[in-house]
Amino acid sequence: MDPHPPVARFAVVQRTNGGRVHRSLKTQGWLASRIETVTVEPDHVGFPLTEAAEEERLEAVLGVPTRLLVQEAMHRDPVDPHARLQNAVSAWLSEHGMEAEGLLEHLPKKWERLGDLVLLPAGATSTPAWLGVRRHPDVQALWMAMASSLQATSLGIQNPIANDTYRSSQVEMLLGTPSVCFLDHGITYAFDASKVMFSSGNVTERRRIGGLDMTGETVIDAYAGVGYYTLPMLVHGNARHVHACEINPASITGLRTAAKLNGVEQRLTVHEGDNAETLQALKGVADRCHLGLLPSSEPVWAACLAALKPTGGVLHVHMNVEEEHLEAWKNGTVERFQHLAEIQGRRAVVTVDHLEKVKWFAPRVRHVVLDVRVQPVP
Numbered sequence: 001m002d003p004h005p006p007v008a009r010f011a012v013v014q015r016t017n018g019g020r021v022h023r024s025l026k027t028q029g030w031l032a033s034r035i036e037t038v039t040v041e042p043d044h045v046g047f048p049l050t051e052a053a054e055e056e057r058l059e060a061v062l063g064v065p066t067r068l069l070v071q072e073a074m075h076r077d078p079v080d081p082h083a084r085l086q087n088a089v090s091a092w093l094s095e096h097g098m099e100a101e102g103l104l105e106h107l108p109k110k111w112e113r114l115g116d117l118v119l120l121p122a123g124a125t126s127t128p129a130w131l132g133v134r135r136h137p138d139v140q141a142l143w144m145a146m147a148s149s150l151q152a153t154s155l156g157i158q159n160p161i162a163n164d165t166y167r168s169s170q171v172e173m174l175l176g177t178p179s180v181c182f183l184d185h186g187i188t189y190a191f192d193a194s195k196v197m198f199s200s201g202n203v204t205e206r207r208r209i210g211g212l213d214m215t216g217e218t219v220i221d222a223y224a225g226v227g228y229y230t231l232p233m234l235v236h237g238n239a240r241h242v243h244a245c246e247i248n249p250a251s252i253t254g255l256r257t258a259a260k261l262n263g264v265e266q267r268l269t270v271h272e273g274d275n276a277e278t279l280q281a282l283k284g285v286a287d288r289c290h291l292g293l294l295p296s297s298e299p300v301w302a303a304c305l306a307a308l309k310p311t312g313g314v315l316h317v318h319m320n321v322e323e324e325h326l327e328a329w330k331n332g333t334v335e336r337f338q339h340l341a342e343i344q345g346r347r348a349v350v351t352v353d354h355l356e357k358v359k360w361f362a363p364r365v366r367h368v369v370l371d372v373r374v375q376p377v378p
């Protein structure tokens with residue numbers, strides 16, 4: 001079915017009967033909601049009809065004098081972005097004399113938006129029918145229509161995050177630029193989405209961490225990335241200073257750009273390179289340390305504990321943990337930090353402030369953050 005037929009049939013009734021007729025047409029499934037209603041004469045209105053509407057039964061169903069009109073249809077842009085995406089693809093297919101079968105049903109219902117860039121999920125365009133479309137010489141026009149239907153200017157495919165040290169993004173660009181700059185909860189982020197990942201899914205955790213009052217605190221972000229936590233801690237948490245450790249040059253570029261855009265660059269020191277080395281220079285300086293690496297940040301537990309001031313502080317420990325082992329992991333982590341404190345000659349009491357369940361990472365595996373408090377023995 002053509003989603004944009006050039007003409008449509010309208011049921012023309014007196015405007016005073018409009019409300020009633022609108023309701024009856026809707027109930028009957030005869031109202032074409034994506035076509036604009038027309039004013040016929042000042043006191044008459046024409047309601048667009050679906051293909052199901054039976055002309056000979058119109059008047060009987062509506063119960064008021066009705067006349068039929070066939071004229072040019074003005075199409076409404078659907079509010080639902082998935083419907084807009086479908087319309088854009090159908091229009092391109094019919095313009096190029098191609099069948100919609102095997103294509104429209106694979107269009108995604110969810111995607112990630114990073115400013116003007118929309119990333120479609122991997123697999124969205126990898127079926128055999130889609131691979132044929134992707135080889136079409138005019139495929140750029142399709143990407144443009146799809147991007148514009150989603151109110152974006154760039155389009156890409158989000159392949160799974162690489163399992164490398166950088167946790168690199170594996171975005172495949174279809175249209176436009178991977179350089180993004182966008183506002184999220186009052187913070188501007190800026191980076192190259194084809195080089196670095198951005199976990200939009202961790203939004204609740206970013207807000208929780210940003211919501212903690214860090215006034216006067218020196219904080220270490222051991223895996224800073226483009227500033228997912230560094231920036232909320234500076235902008236919303238009001239940290240006095242953040243030491244951001246990061247190994248990926250592309251993330252560092254993004255972090256520095258965003259720090260300037262948010263006006264917090266004076267309160268940020270970036271430590272470039274492997275945190276196994278950079279954390280050595282940060283012994284005893286921090287009130288708080290953020291350990292945001294999955295599946296585990298364990299390699300830096302000892303260095304981050306050593307980075308806390310002699311007066312102690314808080315560690316935010318990210319980890320992927322199987323649901324049934326959560327309690328055991330929590331207790332084991334406290335014991336481990338207590339043991340590390342003894343090894344480091346720190347007379348401390350280690351306790352748990354909070355266990356945050358961020359999201360499901362895989363079936364039965366949760367991404368959690370344990371807030372561990374380290375206090376000197378009185």
Ligand SMILES: C[S@@+](CC[C@H](N)C(=O)[O-])C[C@H]1O[C@@H](n2cnc3c(N)ncnc32)[C@H](O)[C@@H]1O
Nearest residue numbers: 165166167199223225228246247248274275292
């Ligand atoms: C998963 S990303 C950060 C994600 C962010 N914490 C979040 O949850 O959205 C982890 C970051 O740590 C960096 N990284 C990994 N190993 C590192 C290391 N040994 N030293 C410094 N940075 C490292 C990666 O380059 C990446 O930018």
